[in-house]
Structures are given as structure tokens and as C-alpha cells.
Amino acid sequence: MLKKCAHLLSSLLISFVYFFSLAANSTEKMWPGSEYSPSIPTFKDVLGYDVGERITNYGDMLRYFEALERSAPKQIKLFEYGRTWEGRKLIYAAIGNRDVIANLDGFADKMQKLSDPRITDKSTAKALIAQLPSSVWLGYGVHGNEISSTDAAMMTAYHLLAAPNEATNRKILKNTLVFIDPLQNPDGRTRFTSRYYATVGMQHSDDRLSAEHNEPWPSGRSNHYLFDMNRDWLAITQPETAGRIRAMNHYRPLVVIDLHEMGGDSSYYFSPAAQPFNPHMTKNQIDNMTTIGKNHGKHFDRYGFDYFTREVFDAFYPGYGDSWPVFYGASASTYEVSSSRGELFKKRTGETLTYKNTVQRHFVASISTAEGVADNHNKLLNDYYNYQTSAIKAGKNSKERVYILPNKRNIAGNHRLATLMAQHGVEVKQANSDFKQCGKSYQAGAYFIDTAQPKGRFVRTTFTQQVDMSSAFVKEQERRRARKLDDEIYDVTGWSLPLMFDVDIDSCSKAVKVANHLIESNDKLIGKVINPNATVAYLIPWGDMAAGRFLTAALQQNITLKSADKAFTLEDNQKFTAGTLIIEKRSNDDDLATKIIEIAKNTGAQVQGVNSSWVTQGPSFGSSNTVTMSAPKIAMAWDNPVSSLSAGNTRFVIERQFNYPVTAIRTQTLKSADLSNYQVLILPSGDYKEILGVSGADNIKQWVKRGGVLITLGRATQFAAEHDIALLDVKRERAFQAQEDDKSKATKAVKEVEGESMVDGQLFSTKDELVSASENTKEKPDFVAGVLANIEVDQEHWLTAGVHKSLTAIAYGSDIYTPIKLASGKNLAWFTDAENVLASGYLWAENKKQLAYKPYLIHQPMGRGMVIAFTQEPTTRAYLDGLNVMLMNTIFRAAAHARPLK
Ligand SMILES: [Zn+2]
Incomplete structure (x- = not known):
């Protein structure tokens, strides 16, 4: 309480310095100097509390935007762009001057024209630019427990509508259209807000140990199927992502911002982003975000807000909310504010962070972004048009100008990939007759994509086998690794869609000339x-x-x-x-x-x-x-210690890609539950040891022996292979160490004798010896952030019947297993040789060597049932479609081959 008072005192002091002349209610403190029209409803008018006083729930957010639209229908329009899995309406608001709002379709139409230099020449583009407003898309709350951005979205809308004559707003409203997507993840936020307020007692606790600051499983970050939707922009598996992509492809906003929260002890992050950048981004796009970042710097200095740039949050993977828009020509960025994850949070420094503090920072950054867009109206529109021209030119000059999908194998996978690219806004064509290209013959029905199109760079970055991080960045990571420091790779380094979808492709430097038709995103696969x-x-x-x-x-x-x-x-x-x-x-x-x-x-x-x-x-x-x-009843582990991502992805793949129901059972229940009702049990990735223990494992083992099929994914395979759990007869490997390694000489010299607190003396003559003596001798293989790896599949076993002989999987983390011995079972898929194991991404040389020919899929019969282990996760982000047939086999064919007594 004391801290809170101190804080109030200091903010009063600030308000005295800056705007003592105003009646300082808390809305006015958000952007000092603003005079608000009483005709626009405040938070208090509609919701009964002031901005930042409560964490607004989904329903109230909707109510507030509807009230704003009713009060100023000529300045703001709301649109529904989809429904969540739990049935909640997804909305965005368009705010601008009357002329623009009155004709949003006309605006979209002009942006479409500006997006295609093949139909819009330079002088037409110039005329369009003279008429068009610049535009910005502000996306809030994609991670549902990153709470402040939604209230900031509401405040931003209110501020623009109620204070149109404030100097910055006047600039913005004159030439800029502001799109606000106030809540990208209503299901996740609802999970957070309902549980937070259900946990609060007599007073809100600022203690990080308190229940309200520690969400139960699964947190509100993810959506209904527990997806991290900020990774879903490549495969568009979730309805929320699909709706946003449809809207962005329609309006083509010039600047796109994705607003997040980070740990409460941090400050505020905005652009420029960290290395590495995706090499298919242009310098202009990066520079524009630096310009806008500088504008924030100015405002943040004025308000006395701490911030940082560049050190984390890279822009390499093209499936984030701040990288996907770059590939249609926008400039985009992520903002992060330190989270109060509740109404109050005590930082390590002792300061109390209030919810209102965090809302204000996101609000200021939002307005500052719109200001930056307004200030750079001409430049951003010109850059946008020039981006399209340069994208087409880059495609024309590329050795991989055209990608051709022969479509002779895995017809459903080809169809999925072709329609997915159409959903991204890429022109995908299908040949009406046979043709020859670059010396190869193709049949009618082959798909092809010419990268000499405005979205050509998106096609390049998602279709090419390898996108390289800058060599300087890679060199630095190798240096850090050599020094036993953690690497700075933030996310997966490989994501080639044809590999992930098990679709064959060819490329050719010349345009395809054959009668064809355009693929639509909703084209159905004809049975x-x-x-x-x-x-x-x-x-x-x-x-x-x-x-x-x-x-x-x-x-x-x-x-x-x-x-x-x-x-x-x-x-x-x-x-x-x-x-x-x-x-x-x-x-x-x-x-x-x-x-x-x-x-x-x-x-x-x-x-x-x-x-x-x-x-x-x-x-x-x-x-x-x-x-x-037979139709198996499938159970899966749900709740701690299961990784919520793995649980959600796996359930989604089975329920929504296989169209088959799953029963989620809380892990604790599995310990002693009678599982005889089920034929298949899936353990998604997770560290089960503590919760299931030996007795839980034994309950599962007895069920397997009676005819159950146990499938373990990723880290669940670690659990199954633990020596006292003994569900699986393999072991995890330590990092390979060459026997006669010079480095180890020094450490060898010192023998620690148990019970003695001193050791024999040793002599070092180089620093390397110091480094080597401080190394652990029994280390795990180095951690990998996620690459695509090639695997080979046994073609003679019933479990892999019909599965393609070579596939691409994800290799993540440091798990490498010994092969299972024939006496216990069979290795049915394994990583290929060291030279070829890396399909896409960046993999440490030692890991390549050690991963080669190690098992990916293991089958171990046990009594009347069996254990099937994936050493990595086959359902990551539900975007490894190429592994789906294998996964289906492990469920349905395995259930058919188990022999329970009926
Ligand atoms: Zn986030």
C-alpha cells in the first residue's frame, strides 16, 4: 500500500509540472494537453471505471467500441472479421476523417491498385498517392495474458475521436487511416481476466508470488487450441489468423504494429528490431521502423518512460505478426511493455508498476506510431509502391523465378499448399494442359507460382529451401557457443513450406507459358x-x-x-x-x-x-x-506438466485436421485412472516424472500390456526412456566427446576423491586449459532453436505403411536417443546422414554429426499393446502437415494391430 501511495504522489508531481492547468482526471493525464469532447463516451460513462483502473474483459471491450461507433459513426466504423473457436466475435475499427470512413471500399480498391505495378504505372501510382491517406494497423493482445494493450486500444480510439483538435491528432486525422484490432485473442484474454478477478482477495496483491500473478495451466497467452498465434502466420491454422490476413490483404496498411507485454521487471521495447533480419526484407522497411522508433523516443523522453531497442525480438521468421506484413510491402514492428500481469506488480527495484502505467505506455506508443505514419505520408506510400516494383523485378532476376509443384504425389498436400498460398494473397496457377519447363515435363494439374509478382518475396522466403541468417550473426553465435554462452537465436531457423508439407517442387528461371487458371483459397479438393x-x-x-x-x-x-x-x-x-x-x-x-x-x-x-x-x-x-x-477411443494428457503448446497443437491436429475426437484427461488423473475404455493414449511433450512418477507409469504400463497403444511425443519420450520408468528401451545421449581430446588432458589430471575436500595440484599454461577445466565433462548436446531435418522411413513395416520414404521433421532442443535394439523393438524412422540431415535452418556441426542415423520414430511391442515414441514433436505449430500420415498410422493402424482381449 505504501508503495502505491508513493507512486500516486510522484504522478501527482508530474501532473503538476506538465499540466497543472487542467482538471487532471486520469484520462486527461494519459496525453497531457488534450481537451476531450463530452459527446464521446469515456470508459467511465460506459463501463463505470476510468482507463487503467480495471483490466477490461472481452465483453466490455466490445461494448465500449460499440458505444464509440454509436457516438461518432462518421469517424469510426467497426467490422467483424471472424469468430474464435469459442464463438467470440473478432472486430477491428477503422478511424479517420469523414471522407475516408465514408468510402473505405474505395480506399481498399485504390490500395489494391497501388499494390500491383503490372496494372498501375508510375504516373497512375503518383495520382493515387496524391489521393490516398497513409494507413496504420495497430494489433493488440494477440497473447491473451498480455493485457494492457487492449485497454490502450480503447484509449487510443477514444483519444482520436474525442480530441480531434489536439495537435498530434489533427495531423493524424488529416491524412491517416488508423485501424485498431483491439483484441486479437478474445478466448485467451477471457481465460486470463476471469481467473485473475476470481483469484483477487480483499486487495490486489503486487506480490509476484501471489496466486493472481501465477496463472494455472494453460495461461491466457494462447487461444482456445493453445496456439501461440504470433507463430501462426505461415500455416494460418487458426480462424483468428485467417480473419486478420483477409483484412490486411484487403486494406494493405502501410505500417503494422503488434503490441505485446514482457516480464514486469523490464521497461519498454520498440523498433529497430534485433539481428538477424530476414534477408528478403528491404532496407526501406527497416529504416521506416527506425524513423517511427525515434518518434517514440522523443515522446518517451518527454514522459520520462524508460525504453530499449535492438537487443531482443528479431525479425527473421516470417510467421510473426510483425514480419508477415513486411512481405506485402508494409513496415512492421513489435512493441513490448513490462507487464503488471494484474492491477499491481512490485518490480525487483521496489517500484510498483500499476496497470495504468502499462496502458499509458502502449497508448502513447500507439499515438506516436500514427503520428510517425502521418508525418511520413508520402514516403510510406511511395515506398509501398516501389516495394511492389522491386519485388517483381527481384522475381524476374531470380534463378528460382518460378516454383512448380508437379502434383503427382501427395495430391491432398499439394492442394493444401496451393490454397494456403492463395490465402496469403499469392497468385497460384494450375496448368490446364501438359507442358515442358527447364527440360522437365509436367502434366495438366501441376501448380506453378511465378515470383515475379508483388508477393514474390513472400513466396521466396517460404518456398526456398534455405534462408540464411547474416554471416556476422552466425559467426557471433558460434563464438558465443565456443565460450559456452547461450546463443541468441530467438526462434526456428528453418520453415520451408514445401518441405514441411511433403510436397515436391522444382524451380526454373523462366516464366511458365501454359494455359492455366488461378487458384482460389477456398477451392475444394475434388474427390x-x-x-x-x-x-x-x-x-x-x-x-x-x-x-x-x-x-x-x-x-x-x-x-x-x-x-x-x-x-x-x-x-x-x-x-x-x-x-x-x-x-x-x-x-x-x-x-x-x-x-x-x-x-x-x-x-x-x-x-x-x-x-x-x-x-x-x-x-x-x-x-x-x-x-x-476400428474406431479407437483416444485419450491424451492435458494439464501440468504437459507443454500447453504441444497439448494444444496435438489436439488440434487430431480434432481439426484428422476430424477425429480426443478426450483430454488431466495428467494427475492418469496416475491411477482405469484406462480400459481407451485404445490410444497420447502423451504430448512434457516432463511427467514428478506428477506421474513410477506408480503412474506403472498404471500406464499395465494398460499397455493389456492392449493399449501409448504414443509419446518430444519430451514425453524422455520420460518413457527414464531407467526407473522403463516404458521404452532406449537412452538419451550425452554430447559426443572424442576420446583423445587435448582439451580434456588438464581436467583428467585432477581426480576428485570422494570424501576429500582437496584435490591434487595442476598446472595451466594457456587460457584454454582454464576454460577446459571449468567445463562439465558430461554435457548434453548443444541446444538447437529448431531446424528442419531430413528423416528416412522404414518402407516394410505395417506401422509406416504408405508413409513417404523421406520426410522432413523438426529437430529442436538437445534430445538425441540411442537406437532401440531388435530384441525390444524397431527404429522405423531415423535422421539421415550427417551431410544431409539438415534440410533447412542453422544446425551446429557437432549436432549434425551426432544426430545422423539416430531414431526419430521408435516402435516397442509390450504385451498385447505397444509403445510408439517420437523423439521430436510431430505436431509443432500444426504446420508439419507432411508428418500427418505417419502420425495417423501411429494412432489408427497401431490401434488395429494391438491385441486387447475383447
Ligand atoms: Zn506477446
């Missing part, structure tokens, strides 16, 4: 049933997600079906892959054909009806090398 009146069976070749979704639909409609463990050939010489689904007429109802046609239509699967079951090679339909599939 097909050949010979729908088949008399014997329907066959669905296995190997892509259309067949995968066919399987889950068929299982849920109680269709009786089998799957072949091996490839087979029919008498007419038609070949079918291992894993092919076999649906026999004799074991199903009379309306089978109707159901098959309907499912094929909905899933895009290719179905072949056959009138004979005569097989000339491989297993016949009645062979013991076919298995009857």
Missing part, C-alpha cells in the same frame, strides 16, 4: 469414386490426408473396413500402396455406395470400386497381412 457400382469392394490408396480424412469419416459412420499392411496388385495390373483401405460390400450395409460417394466428396479422397478381389501380388483382401480397422 472421385471410379466405378461407384462396384460389386466387391472399394479401395482407397493410402498416403495422403484426403485418404486420412476418409478413414476417420468412415470409422465414425461405422463402416467396416480393413487396411493392407503391404502393397498389392490386382489382376488388371492396378497397383495399390501399403496401407490402402479396403471396404468390402459384403461386410457393410446396402447404402454403402451412397456413403462412399458422400465421404469422397467431403474429403477429396480418390476411391476405386472393384468387381473382383483377385490379387496377383501382395496380400489378398482376406490375408492376415490385412487388419480390420
Whole structure:
């Protein structure tokens, strides 16, 4: 309490210095010198409290924006851009002068023209620039527990509408259109606000130990499916991301800001960003953010706010809210304010940070951004147009000018990638007839993308196999690593979409000339049933997600079906892959054909009806090398100690990409629960040792022995492999150390004898010996921030039936495992040789060597059931679509192969 009073006193003092002449209510203190019109409703008018006094919940935020729109419909317009998984409306507001607001479609239309120099020449562009306002998109609260930005969004809207004559506002409203997306993650914020206020007692605690400052699992950061939506801009898996991308592609705001919060002991962060920058960004884009950052510096100095720039938060991965917009030509940045994560927070310095403090900083940065955009109106519009021109030129000059997707294998994956790129606003074309390009022949149906288009750089950065960090940055990281310092790599360094989606691509330096049509983002994959009146069976070749979704639909409609463990050939010489689904007429109802046609239509699967079951090679339909599939009940661990990202991603992939339900069970419950109702249990990544322990592991082990399928992902595999848990017969490896290493000589000399507190003396003659003597002798392999790695897949095992022989997975962290011995099980997928293991990104040389030929997917039979271990996570960000068939096999084919007593 004392601290709070001291704070009030100091802010009174500041207000005395700066604006003693005003009636200093707290709204006015937000931007001193403003006079607010009473016709625009304040926080207090609508919500009953002043700005920053409470953490506004989602419903009240909506109510406030609706009140603003009612009071000034000519200056602000609200739009719904989607619904969250939990059904909440997502909105943005457009604020500007009457002329612009009256004709937003006209504005969007002009921006579209300015975006394409192929239809808009320089003089037309000049005329457009003379008419267009500049524009800024302010995105708030993508991480739902980073709370202050939403109240800052409300304050920003109020301030612009209620004080149009304040000098800065006048500048902004004259030539700039301000978009405000006040809450990008309503589901996450609701999780935070409801639990925070449910936990508060007689007074708000500023103690970081207090319950209200420590969210239970899962925190409000993520959305309903526990995604970090600030990583979702590449694969657009979540409806919130899809809606934002649609809106941004429509208006093309020139500057985009994503507002966040960081730890409470910090200050404020804005642009310029940290190294490394994505090399496909232009200097102008980076410079514009520095200009705007400088403007903040001016205001922050005036208010006495601490800040920093450049040291963290890089701009390398193109799937952040502040990097995706750069690839249509915007300048973009992240802002971070130290969080009070509640109404009060005591910093380590002893100062009390109030919620209002944090709201004000984001609000000031918001207005300062809009001011920077207004001040640079002409430059930003010109830069935007020139960006498009240079993007087309860069595409024309590139050796990888055109990417071609032959579309002969993994048809569903090709379709997903082609429509995803269309959703990004990329022109994707599909050939209407066969053609030749760069000496190769392609069939009608091949997709191609010419990077000589405005979004060409986005295509480059997401399709090319390798995007390099600057060599100076890499050199510095290697230096730090050599000195045993942590590296400064912030996020994954590889994200090539064709690799991640298991889609073959070629590139060519020349434009493709063939009759074609443009792909739309909502184009459906067309399913097909050949010979729908088949008399014997329907066959669905296995190997892509259309067949995968066919399987889950068929299982849920109680269709009786089998799957072949091996490839087979029919008498007419038609070949079918291992894993092919076999649906026999004799074991199903009379309306089978109707159901098959309907499912094929909905899933895009290719179905072949056959009138004979005569097989000339491989297993016949009645062979013991076919298995009857049944609809497994799937359980997964949920709640601490599971990584919420891994839990959410995994549940999402199964529920929304496989279209199959999952029961989430709290980890604590798994310890003693009777699991006999379930056929499959998935442990997402997490450190289970403490919560499950030996007795919990034993409960799971007994269930596996009775016929259960246990699947462990990422760090859950560590748990399974612990020696006293013994669910999996492999071990984790320490970092490889060469035997006769000079460096270790010095350390070898000193033998520590147990029970003695002194050791024999040693002599150092170089600093290296000091360094080496202070090293731990038993270290883990160096940590990897996340790269794409090549894996090879066993082609002869039923568990990997139909899975492509080579795939791309993520390698993250420092987990490397010994192979399982044949006596215990089989290694069914493994990392490739050291030379080729890195598919994309930056991987330490030692890790490459040690990762080579180490297991990725392990199968260990146990009693009537089995344990299946992924040594890395196959569901990261739900953007490794290429691993989905393998993951489906581990669930559905494994359940079919388990032998519980029925
Ligand atoms: Zn954040």
C-alpha cells in the first residue's frame, strides 16, 4: 500500500509540472494537453471505471467500441472479421476523417491498385498517392495474458475521436487511416481476466508470488487450441489468423504494429528490431521502423518512460505478426511493455508498476506510431509502391523465378499448399494442359507460382529451401557457443513450406507459358469414386490426408473396413500402396455406395470400386497381412506438466485436421485412472516424472500390456526412456566427446576423491586449459532453436505403411536417443546422414554429426499393446502437415494391430 501511495504522489508531481492547468482526471493525464469532447463516451460513462483502473474483459471491450461507433459513426466504423473457436466475435475499427470512413471500399480498391505495378504505372501510382491517406494497423493482445494493450486500444480510439483538435491528432486525422484490432485473442484474454478477478482477495496483491500473478495451466497467452498465434502466420491454422490476413490483404496498411507485454521487471521495447533480419526484407522497411522508433523516443523522453531497442525480438521468421506484413510491402514492428500481469506488480527495484502505467505506455506508443505514419505520408506510400516494383523485378532476376509443384504425389498436400498460398494473397496457377519447363515435363494439374509478382518475396522466403541468417550473426553465435554462452537465436531457423508439407517442387528461371487458371483459397479438393457400382469392394490408396480424412469419416459412420499392411496388385495390373483401405460390400450395409460417394466428396479422397478381389501380388483382401480397422477411443494428457503448446497443437491436429475426437484427461488423473475404455493414449511433450512418477507409469504400463497403444511425443519420450520408468528401451545421449581430446588432458589430471575436500595440484599454461577445466565433462548436446531435418522411413513395416520414404521433421532442443535394439523393438524412422540431415535452418556441426542415423520414430511391442515414441514433436505449430500420415498410422493402424482381449 505504501508503495502505491508513493507512486500516486510522484504522478501527482508530474501532473503538476506538465499540466497543472487542467482538471487532471486520469484520462486527461494519459496525453497531457488534450481537451476531450463530452459527446464521446469515456470508459467511465460506459463501463463505470476510468482507463487503467480495471483490466477490461472481452465483453466490455466490445461494448465500449460499440458505444464509440454509436457516438461518432462518421469517424469510426467497426467490422467483424471472424469468430474464435469459442464463438467470440473478432472486430477491428477503422478511424479517420469523414471522407475516408465514408468510402473505405474505395480506399481498399485504390490500395489494391497501388499494390500491383503490372496494372498501375508510375504516373497512375503518383495520382493515387496524391489521393490516398497513409494507413496504420495497430494489433493488440494477440497473447491473451498480455493485457494492457487492449485497454490502450480503447484509449487510443477514444483519444482520436474525442480530441480531434489536439495537435498530434489533427495531423493524424488529416491524412491517416488508423485501424485498431483491439483484441486479437478474445478466448485467451477471457481465460486470463476471469481467473485473475476470481483469484483477487480483499486487495490486489503486487506480490509476484501471489496466486493472481501465477496463472494455472494453460495461461491466457494462447487461444482456445493453445496456439501461440504470433507463430501462426505461415500455416494460418487458426480462424483468428485467417480473419486478420483477409483484412490486411484487403486494406494493405502501410505500417503494422503488434503490441505485446514482457516480464514486469523490464521497461519498454520498440523498433529497430534485433539481428538477424530476414534477408528478403528491404532496407526501406527497416529504416521506416527506425524513423517511427525515434518518434517514440522523443515522446518517451518527454514522459520520462524508460525504453530499449535492438537487443531482443528479431525479425527473421516470417510467421510473426510483425514480419508477415513486411512481405506485402508494409513496415512492421513489435512493441513490448513490462507487464503488471494484474492491477499491481512490485518490480525487483521496489517500484510498483500499476496497470495504468502499462496502458499509458502502449497508448502513447500507439499515438506516436500514427503520428510517425502521418508525418511520413508520402514516403510510406511511395515506398509501398516501389516495394511492389522491386519485388517483381527481384522475381524476374531470380534463378528460382518460378516454383512448380508437379502434383503427382501427395495430391491432398499439394492442394493444401496451393490454397494456403492463395490465402496469403499469392497468385497460384494450375496448368490446364501438359507442358515442358527447364527440360522437365509436367502434366495438366501441376501448380506453378511465378515470383515475379508483388508477393514474390513472400513466396521466396517460404518456398526456398534455405534462408540464411547474416554471416556476422552466425559467426557471433558460434563464438558465443565456443565460450559456452547461450546463443541468441530467438526462434526456428528453418520453415520451408514445401518441405514441411511433403510436397515436391522444382524451380526454373523462366516464366511458365501454359494455359492455366488461378487458384482460389477456398477451392475444394475434388474427390472421385471410379466405378461407384462396384460389386466387391472399394479401395482407397493410402498416403495422403484426403485418404486420412476418409478413414476417420468412415470409422465414425461405422463402416467396416480393413487396411493392407503391404502393397498389392490386382489382376488388371492396378497397383495399390501399403496401407490402402479396403471396404468390402459384403461386410457393410446396402447404402454403402451412397456413403462412399458422400465421404469422397467431403474429403477429396480418390476411391476405386472393384468387381473382383483377385490379387496377383501382395496380400489378398482376406490375408492376415490385412487388419480390420476400428474406431479407437483416444485419450491424451492435458494439464501440468504437459507443454500447453504441444497439448494444444496435438489436439488440434487430431480434432481439426484428422476430424477425429480426443478426450483430454488431466495428467494427475492418469496416475491411477482405469484406462480400459481407451485404445490410444497420447502423451504430448512434457516432463511427467514428478506428477506421474513410477506408480503412474506403472498404471500406464499395465494398460499397455493389456492392449493399449501409448504414443509419446518430444519430451514425453524422455520420460518413457527414464531407467526407473522403463516404458521404452532406449537412452538419451550425452554430447559426443572424442576420446583423445587435448582439451580434456588438464581436467583428467585432477581426480576428485570422494570424501576429500582437496584435490591434487595442476598446472595451466594457456587460457584454454582454464576454460577446459571449468567445463562439465558430461554435457548434453548443444541446444538447437529448431531446424528442419531430413528423416528416412522404414518402407516394410505395417506401422509406416504408405508413409513417404523421406520426410522432413523438426529437430529442436538437445534430445538425441540411442537406437532401440531388435530384441525390444524397431527404429522405423531415423535422421539421415550427417551431410544431409539438415534440410533447412542453422544446425551446429557437432549436432549434425551426432544426430545422423539416430531414431526419430521408435516402435516397442509390450504385451498385447505397444509403445510408439517420437523423439521430436510431430505436431509443432500444426504446420508439419507432411508428418500427418505417419502420425495417423501411429494412432489408427497401431490401434488395429494391438491385441486387447475383447
Ligand atoms: Zn506477446
